[in-house]
Amino acid sequence: MDRILFGDNQFFGVNHMSEEKARSQSMRFKDVQSIMNVLDIANDAGIRTFMCTTHDRIEEICNIVRSNPAHYADFKFYPGMPYAHKYANAVTEEGVLGALKKFTSGSMLGAIAKGGKAIATQDVIGLMKLLIDAEMKMFEGLSTDVIFLQNVLVDLLLGLDLRKIFIEYARYIREKYNAEPGFFTMNLPLLLDVLEDCGIENPIICSSINKIGFRMCGGREAYEKVIEQRRFRPIAMSVFASGAIPPAEALEYVCGLKIESIVFGASSRTNILNTKELIEHYDSV
Template identity: 30%
Template sequence: MQNPKILLVGDNPFHGVSHLSQNRARSRDNQISNPDYCAELVKIAIENGADGFMFSVSEITLDIIRALTEKKIPIKLYAIAPAASDYVRLASKLGTPGMAIYLAKQIVASGNLKAIFNGFKGVVFQNPAALMKAYLYYEIFRIRKASQSKQAPYCFLLHEIITEMALALNLEWLFKSFVEFMLDMKIKPGFETRNSPLLIDKLLKLGIDASKVVIVAPYNKIGFQMNPSKEECENALTDIPQTEVIAMSILASGYIKPPEAIEYINGVSQLKGVVIGVSREKHAEDFKIFREALDGGVQ
């Protein structure tokens, strides 16, 4: 008998993200930018069967976590960093050097000594691994402060932009250093990607124990965002039967109806869970339907 599939609340709607249309994203209710309203949606989803919250680390989502903490809602956190949209906005406003200076000031202002020490070490010795650790310490510090938990988050994932860049540039040190660092922190390391076959192949070639990582990637009935192809993405899963693979884009940004989406997910046994965004109360209440449908697929 398989374990029940994991059901996570996603944060894309809270950032105004739609993978099909920016106009559609902009047209969403203004309430969606209110952290208390968003926290209430996550709370309703949790009450209706969601297991946790997957989010990009930003002031918006940290405010949501603070609100959930105040409501005393126990929740498993899956963090993704860096929050690409935030840093793109910073870079366009301050330039890349200005963004780096801003981030350095934020790390110092946080008072996190491990982050400050690794940042100093990285700059002085031109050590990219130390710089990465400084950034990771800083983001983990922010999450733990917002959640008031020394164990949070359960999982910390590298954003797909970093994952794809590391794959393209063959940055083996990044994969190894990141995984080792997170395991030392007692946090499950993870990678977000839109090319799961390439990522899986890289992890296995590097000798990284795939059962100790989380992979978040698009998996859906029509192959939306599944690169290089739907078939190759599905076949790659057979190489990592014990890995916690979370499917995103299961509704193909609204193109696929929920019953079809769940039927597909339940038919791919290697997928351990799904992440679904919510933008209104009805969506959050629908998590009960998703929970029951996913549990119905467990044999």
């Protein structure tokens, strides 16, 4: 994995600090071209991994990248699925079964029958595979070396202790997509224990890691300890704690830990370049 990864929250009206800011961002990134302009700045600056959700609009970005292979030669996607609100809204509207039918059927030829059969036989793993295929369709032909499960699902499964899904997810991602499975979580120490128990070795885990301990369940000390002592590939997100920590202070802290990659989102050239420079600076000291 690259040292610096580029996130997508800013493009889709996600801001953990301010709904007002989130709304103004979603106005600014109304069209795909405005998103592409920012991705191009990142790409030109050498930040070539785009960690994104499977939001409907990512599909348009995929199309643009696919149709300009020369320009985006080294550009990689790290998809994170599922885009939770899409499912949550569907479950509210149509129930769990209705939502499953909706997302397993539209995906591809033959999936309607497969989906129906999987539902009828309560074949959870089969359903999971169909849902992954449906989500991954938009990335066909693009580079996706790591494929993530979003924290809302990872943490739900973690709480329910449904380990079999983690095991089968990791296996399917490796076998079908020739990619590494990744996991987002807000509960790093607990998840790491469970994944190790599941035999998923040296897992890629992306979690909030920041100087003020925001959204670090188990506490900052516990995080620092597992990062120092355990074998896994950590990615730090929420390093600025949604802007609560000044950039230099935030990155000095994160760069001082044994972390493989740092993901951040930004909307302006200045912020993108400054963040990159600060990471490189603190990496070198």
